[in-house]
Amino acid sequence: MDCVIEMLNIRKEFPGIVANDNVTLQLKRGEIHALLGENGAGKxxxxxxxxxxxQPERGEILVNGKSVKITSPNIANDLGIGMVHQHFMLVDKFTVTENIILGKEPKKFGIIExxxxxxxxxxxxxxxGLKVDPYAKIQDISVGMQQRVEILKILYRGANILIFDEPTAALTPQEIKELGQIMxxxxxxxxxxxLITHKLKEIMEMCDRVTVIRKGKGIGTVNVAETNPDELAKLMVGRDVIFTTKKGKANPLHNVLEIENLVVKDVRGIQAVRGLNLTVRAGEIVGIAGIDGNGQTELIEAITGLSKAVEGKIKLNGKEIQNKxxxxxxxxxxxxxxxxxxxxGLVLDFPIGENIVLQTxxxxxxxxxxxxxxxxxYKHANKLIKEFDVRTASEYALARSLSGGNQQKAIIAREVDRNPDLLIAAQPTRGLDVGAIEFIHNRLIEQRDNGKAVLLIxxxxxxxxxxxxxxxxxxxxxxxxxxxxxxxNDQELGLLMAGSKRKETGEASNV
Structure with missing residues (x-):
């Protein structure tokens, strides 16, 4: 087997946790290899x-067959290894080019060229085929474009081995498709x-082989062509996973949220929400479908008081709450x-226990x-950590030390525990594995069945x-x-999201 990377029996410990317990991963030359596991599995x-x-406590790393000690990212770069992190490491005020060359600027007579x-x-x-404007500022380009800048950054440094950490977590479906083409x-x-991921559909479409980690241990490596999503989910979680959420018929009652002719401006002063009307009733989940950038963020911020409504009314249980x-x-x-x-959602440098009471x-x-x-x-936090299966060393651990999925579970625990009449869930499963998604969907349905109103974006x-x-x-x-x-279906929704109108037959047509 022609391997460019061999990680053999890697063990990495943190106080109270064995994050990697003798894990082995072998990357073949010219392959796309998925690293699959639950949130917090050690990927x-x-x-x-x-x-x-x-730095690992034990184990060996071979690059192109030679044993190496990688003690810093600079050494990794020198070995041709580049990493696109889940949370981008870009300077908003800098241009695309300035971000890409940062730390490796071409100079002539001491002046950057x-x-x-x-x-x-x-x-x-x-x-x-990345199609990025070298002179655009990071703050002015989409999340998908920012990711391309991160890819360019490592290619500019000559990387031949590319690590993508949850690259599709913040991308739209179209951007995910484009990323697959780029890869x-x-x-x-x-x-x-x-490719570090927990999205089984993307593994089946993009990858050649997949190595599964569960609770820090290597479960094994399989060829994607010889497996299926059900099998991978079971390897990842250790049990059968139900992909379709089980729920009974909704029994909607009175109006909880009423929005009338709402107008909200974005940070640039441009109308992002324009005369929007919406009602959410007790005992139902209303989902908002739309392409990113169509006013979802401004709508949520107006309902929760983080942005001002220019016009219109927002009523909760019949009482106006706009601009409070x-x-x-x-x-x-x-x-x-x-x-x-x-x-x-969190103050990352506060203990998870304190984050759980941020609202109370x-x-x-x-x-x-x-x-x-x-x-x-901390007594209350400990109770919710157990109830919502938040995997953490303790309630005193800093929020930033938890995996993304467990951070999300802590936020959901905090919000659900307050027993609100309306629960707004914005991208509640972004970046989460199938087990965590199943858990969160069941919690949303539980809220609905308890007579609460749920707005899902x-x-x-x-x-x-x-x-x-x-x-x-x-x-x-x-x-x-x-x-x-x-x-x-998703096809009709996709057309409606792109601005098509619905025919009487229920199909979408172009405007």
Whole structure:
């Protein structure tokens, strides 16, 4: 077997946790190799060992058959190993070119040759079909384009072995398809790719082989052509996984959320929500389907008090809440699972126990006369950690030390525990494995069955179709259709999301 990378019996420990327990991974030359596992299984840790961010306690790494010690990312780069991290490492105010050359700037007489660098970036971009403007600022380009910049950054440094850490977590379906095409071009150019993921569909479409890790242990490596999603899910989770959410018929009651002619502007002062109308009833899940950038973020922010409504009304249980302070809105009965768990869901340098009471810390028994009651806080956190299966060393562990899936479970525990009348779930399963997705979907349905209203915003059409009782399609800041998930499909939804209108037959047609 012609291997470019061999990681043999790697063991990596952290205080109280064995993250990698004698794991072996072998990457063949010119293959796309998936590294599959639940959130917190040890996938990213193993790749951080390969990239030199962590040092293993035991084991050996061979690059092109030679034993190496990778003690820093610079040494990894010198060995031709590059890594695209899940959370991009880009400077928003810099241009594409400035980000790509950062730390490896071409200079002449001590002056950075920006024009030459931009031309080099353009050439690499064209060679691999990445189509990125070298002069665009990072803050002005889409998430998919930012990812391309990260890929260009490692190609510019001459990487032949590329590690992608959950590369599709924040991408739209179209961007995921484009990434697959880019990876195929890279493979044809002789690159070898490790894809860290838990998305079984993408593994089946993109990869040659897959190595499965479960709770830090290597379960085995299989050829993708000889397996199927059910088998992979069982290897990953250790049990059969139900891909379709089981739920009874919804019994919608009174209106909980009523939105009338809502207008909200984005950060640039442009109308992002334009005369939007929507109702969510107790005992139902309303899913909002739409391509990213069609007003979803501004809609959520207006409901939760994070943005001002320019016009229109937002009513919760008949009372107007638009433009009230976020705390007043949450106290009125709204729970919010934010779409970016790091920016808006957690304080990463606080213990997970303190994060679990972020919405209630000022109330008894968690505080009295402004003094926190640590015993009550951590006792409550411990209870929710067990109830919601949040896998952490303890309730005192920092939030940033948890895997993405467990961070998300902690947020859901916090919001559901408050028993809100309306639960807003924005991208609740983004970046999560099939086991965690199954858990979260069941929790949303449980809320519905307890007579609560749920507003689900997701770019995953499978999720919208599977979980929702009604689907509202958003396009350019307006709800353009309300459809029944039983009488539609992803093709029709895709057309509606792109601005088509629905015929009386239930099919979409071009405007």
């Amino acid at each position: 990213s840790t193993l790749m951080n060992v390969l990239f030199g961010l962590y 920006k024009r030459k660098a931009a031309e080099d970036v353009r050439k690499i971009s064209e060679k691999y 195929e071009v890279l493979r044809k150019e002789g690159k070898s790719i490790i 302070k976020p705390r007043k809105i949450t106290e009125a009965g709204i729970g919010h699972i934010p779409q970016d768990r790091h920016k808006h 810390y000022y109330q008894q028994p968690y505080s009295k006369r402004g003094i926190l009651n640590d015993q009550a806080i 997701s770019f995953e059409l499978d999720e919208i179709l599977d979980v929702s009782d009604r689907i509202a399609v958003i396009y350019e800041g307006e709800i353009v259709a309300i459809v029944d998930p039983k009488s539609t």
